[in-house]
Structure formats: structure tokens, C-alpha cells
Amino acid sequence: MSYPADSKPLTILIAADTYPPNVNGAAQFGYRLAKGMSGRGHEVHVLAPRASNGRSYTEPGGDWTVHRLRSHSVPTHDYWRICLPWEIKRDISLLFDRVQPDVVHIQCHYMVGEYTLYEAVKRGIRVVATNHFMPENLNPFLPFPAWLKRIVAKNSWKDMGKVMSKAAAVTTPTPLAAKAMHDHAFLREVLPVSNGIDSAAYELQPGEVIEPHEHPTVLFVGRLAEEKHIDVLIDAVAKTPEHLRVHLEVVGGGEVKPALQAQAARLGIGDRVVFRGLIDDDELRKSYIRASVFCQPGTAELQSLVTLEAMSASTPVLLANAMALPHLVSDGENGYLFTPGDSDELGRRITEILELSQEDRQKMGAASRELVGKHDITATLATFEGLYYGTLRADLDAGSFTPEAAREPSGTAFSG
Template identity: 90%
Template sequence: MSYPADSKPLTILIAADTYPPNVNGAAQFGYRLAKGMNGRGHDVHVLAPGSANGRSFTEPGGDWTVHRLRSHSVPTHDYWRICYPWEIRRDISLLFDQVQPDVVHIQCHYMVGEYTLYEAVRRGIRVVATNHFMPENINPFLPFPDWFKKVVARNSWRDMGKVMGKAAAVTTPTPLAAKAMRDHAFLTDVMPVSNGIDSAAYEVQPGEVIEPYEHPTVLFVGRLAEEKHVDVLIDAVARTPEHLRVHLEIVGGGEVKPALQAQAARLGIADRVTFRGLIDDDELRRSYIRASLFCQPGTAELQSLVTLEAMSASTPVLLANAMALPHLVSDGENGYLFTPGDSEELGARITQILELSGEDQRAMGAASRTMVGRHDINTTLETFEGLYYGTLSPAAAADEDGVHAAPAGSGADRPTRIQ
């Protein structure tokens, strides 16, 4: 295994099975990681599936280089692409010859990540592996009965262990996700490292005026997929008192959108539910700031970048008590957890927050902003640099709570908690 010297910038190859223009947390993290490492002076290359049919190619221009692999559409998903091993192995090998990476960072154990890791290991190149997925994330796109999906999930966990076990370091966004990987993929020394966020980007800037919505508004941002359970949120809004006139803003697209629109109409609240679709980053930032509170009812979140973004905008949050979401709530301080799938409880929590005084709602939002500080993107980038150079060891640095020493040369003199 080769360890690059820490006295020079690195050539980093980031292998991602989903990357912009895809809209999801893993794709966003891959983009932010590439941008951050490029900004720190490294030579960054991203390897990802192409977003349309055609041969493998390298995108022209850009602050860092993006290489696209030949890929194919999936009938059950509107943008996901898969790469066939027999079509990409040679292209991956040729890319290694061209790029000569010092370190490889895979973002998934499927397809692109798997075969990029195998090539790196064959060449003795250091590999860092990050897991952003739970096997349950793909269940809505598998046209099989539940018993067969469970078989697929067990095999996926097993494959994760087989593939990522070959990496020099393995990370995932939260301690809970790390525990799941230890329990199901039998991976030891999994290091929780937050995806990180530039929280200042979501604050109201000096001299900037962004008026709140006319009516109290609950915001959801994310893919409209079954595991997000946006139907529970729509039902909850319908249960709130009429005098509050609670509105719901839904940002994102996906396969269940028509069903959600029909549900809002059936419940008689279509005039209070706005489906924004995909919007640009500036409009999304304004939505976070204008909203009264943010809700994430999903049950398969490994971290939830959109929740971190909402918290950065000083917005109270209501999150399902599932997977990693509890790490983002201090009950009664910056919001509340609710029982997954329980629209009655969620409706009561929405009502509880919106009936608070304006001062108390602002205090909740301020608590969100304070809590998100531990997820600063610069800490995340420093941690990954330590893993890239081999100066930070997950086995020596991580404990059950996700506390690890700051990487050498980071300037930190105390442990940093990553959640």
C-alpha cells in the first residue's frame, strides 16, 4: 500500500455512483468534497456515470476534472444510471494510467466505487471509502416482494463489507450509520465523519432583507420517493387547526409526486400545498430562510444534508425519530422528533411550534444554527486530508460516539466530535 508524502498536494480521484446533475445528498457531498479539495490546492478528478447514453468521456472545462463513464438508464428511476462492469473496467484502468492518483476516495460500494477500488488496490494506491447508502434506499425501485428485498439487503450489506473492507479507511456520516455498518457489514473501525456544510452560506447577510411567507409554512426538501414519507407530512398539515392556515412547500421531484398531489387535493388542502419542483441554490436558500419550520419525515437518512442546510438558516426542525435524524435534534430546543409514520403526532408538533410566540420560534431557530456549527465543512475536509495522507487512523482515533483526533497539521489541539 502506498502512502503519499504529506509535503505536497495530492492527486485525488473521487469515484461516485451519483453526482450532479443528480439531486440527492450523496451527489451533493461528492460535489462539495471535490470543490473543497480543489480549493485546498489538490488536483481533483471525479469519476461518475454519464447522465445520458453514449461512450465514456471527460467533461470540458471546470475548476476540477469530471470523467463520465458509459451508463444506462433504470426503468424504475427517473435519473439513476447504472454502469456494467464489462463496459467500464477498461475505461477505469485507462483513467488510472492517465490521472496517476495518489489516493482514491470511493463514495459507494456499488458499480463505479467497487471497480475503482479494485483497480486502486491492484496498483497499491491508498483508498478511503465512504458509505452514503442504506440497502433500504433502493427498495422502492425494486419490483420484488418484501421477502426478496430482504435478501437483496443482506447481500448488499455483505458486499459492502467485502468491498470496503479492502480500503485503508472507512467512513460514514454519523455514529449510528457506523454502528449499522459494524453490525451488518461486519466492518470494524468505521469512522463517523459529517458530510459537512458551509453554514454561513445560509445566513441572512448584512443589509439583506428576506421577508417570511405570508402564512406559517412548513418546508420539505428532497426527493419525492416512498422512503421520504412526504404523504405523512401532507396528512399532518391537514390535521393542523384551520385558524393557523398552515401551508406546506415541497421542493424536489420524484416518482411519487402525482400521488402526493392527488392526496393534497383529496384532503382539501391543495391550495395550501405548493410543489416547487427543482429550484436553484439561491431560491432554495431563500426558502430555508422564509420557512417557519423544516420537516424531514424520511426514515432512511444517513445524515440529511437538507436538514443541516435548514438549521444553518436558523430554522426550527421536526424530524422523524429514525436512523441518523435524532443526532440533529435537541428536543424542545431546536425542534422535536416524532414517531415515524405518525401524522397525528406530527400535526400536533407542527401546531405546537407555530403557536409559540415569535420570540420563542426565533430562539428555536437560533438553537438550530448553534447546533450545526459542529458540522463545519472545513473540519470535514481536514479530516479527509488526514485520512488521505495516512496521518489520521480511524482505528486509533474513533470511538463509539464518533470522537476522533483532529488530523495532524490542522491546528486543533483537542478532540473533535463528528456526528
């Protein structure tokens, strides 16, 4: 047990607008947070939308308890679900009566996070708020003109500030994201806390042998969505020298998959681009280890857990020079940044890494593994535990972003 000697274990309610079986960084963080806090001796409850139609209910079994709220599908997204306030407010209140949480940790300022926070504040329960989203993440799913999307984004930032300002502590995965929240949501103090990762889980184990691919392979893992710019990566692979026979492995599902498949065929590399869809954790780990280089061309990443996973597997990385991705690259040591959208530059960087000797590529991979050490999940869990108890003050003890800092040089139903 890791809680302070003079404090009891906590009952923690984690409210998330996306959670497994959804596949994205925020959903995975919510799962790992629940698993980590349960492992540290706390009673953990997760509140999230259900993945299908029906009433709110509580899932049976599990090392922690997952409660699912009534939700509705979104026509522009293959798995995202929304919860309507008038359908969930009473269910959330009933769940508070039943669970009696000591602390609430919301993962978003949208419906589930917002109304869980309001209920906690009304009852005088401590709230920690974490933001995993940029309003721009919604753009591909909004059938609006650009000017209207800008209005939606501005209002989303405004709502974020209104909701999260009521929390005792506000966090986000990176300093850059914290600055964006200060500038656009007008939140004065935001603590950067890495999503964290169990790096050892992605390493080769003693005696384990995983054969590399027959051909040099670039790996992408993530949602096949517009803001990930996988089309740029496909273009880049097509521009690498023919003698290298560069292959691309794409792991994940999403709405742009048919267009990406058509693009690969049109460029004449359909036989070198493999779309694997969703795979289990064991297969994903092997993909990271087998890959010659990992690429994240996305431009709306608040941290990129998949990049941390690839680095944990000692894989060189090529990342778009956008949002939080530059924090994960020591240029020339564990990989390179490239100009977002520039397939020519990306193609040259892929070629540069793949033409290195095996020894030099291994050095790059080892540098990735060393750099990821500061994102250890143990430190992340300890930080959130301190915020839950109130023994860690986000404004003084943990280096939160402030405007002053920016100037420094450095199955049972639970409702009726």
C-alpha cells in the same frame, strides 16, 4: 494550502455512483468534497456515471475535472444510472493510467466505487471508502416481494463489507450508520465523519431582507420518494387547526409526486401545498430562510444534508425519530422528534411550534444554528485530508466505531 509542509499536494480521484446533476445527499457531498479539496490546493478528479447514453468522456473546463462513464437508465427511477462492469473496467484502468492518482476516495460500494477500488488496490494506491447508502434506500425501486427485498438487502450489506474492507479507512456520516455497517457489513472499524456544511452560506447577510411567507409554512426539501414519507407530512398539515392556515412547500422531484398532489387535493388542501420541483441554490437558500419550520419525515437518512442546511438558516426542525435524524435535534430546544408515520403527532408538533410567539420561534431557530456548528465543512475536509495522507489513523486518532467502543457509556473521450 493546507497540506503538511513536508508533503506535496495530492492528486485525488473521487469515485461516485451518483453526482450532480443528480439531486440527493450523496451527490451533493461528492460535489462539495471535490470543491473543498480543490480549494485546499489538491488536483481533483471525479469519476461518475454520465447522465445520458453514450461513450465515456471527460467534461471540458471546470475548477476540477469530471470524468463520465458509460451508463444505462433504470426503468424504476427517473435519473439513476447504472454502469455495467464489462463496459467500464477498461475505461477505469485507462483513466488511472492518465490521471495517476495518489489516493482514491470511493463514495459507494456499487459499480463505480467497487471497480475503482479494485483498480486502486491492484496498483497499490491508498483508498478511502465512504458509505452514504442503506440497502433499504433501494426498496422503492425494486419490483420484488418483501422477502426477496430482504435477501437483496442482506447481500448488499455482504458486498459492502467485501469491497470496503479492502480500503485503508472506511467512513460514514454518523455513529449510528457506523454501527449499522459493523453489525450488518461486519466492518470492524468505521469512522463517523459528518458530511459537513458551510453554515454561513445559509445565513441572512448584513443588510439583506428576505420577506417571510404570508402564511406559516412548513418546508420539505428532498427527493419525492417512498422512503421520505411526505404523505405523512401532507396528512399532518391537513390536521392542523384551520385558523392557522398552515401551508406546505415541497422542493424536489421524484416518482411519487403525482400521488402526493392527488392526496393534497383529496384532503382539501391543494391550495395550501406548493410543489416547486427542482430549484437553484439561491432559491433553495431563500426557501430555508422563509420557512416557519422544516420537516424531514424520512426513515432512511444517514445524515440529511437538507436538515443541516435548514438548521444553518436558523430554522426550527421537526424530524422523524429514525436512523440518524435524532442526532440533529435537541428536543424542545431547536425542534422536536416525532414517531415515524404518526401524522397525528406530527400535526400536533407543527401546531405547537407555529403557535409559539415569534420570539420563541426565533430562539428555536438560533438553537438550530448553534447545533449545526459541529458539522462545519472545514473540519470534515481536514479529517479526510488526514486520511488521504495517512497522518490520521481512523482506528486510533479519530474515534471510529468499534465493537469495544459500542460497549462504552457514551467533452474529451478518455477511453477507446
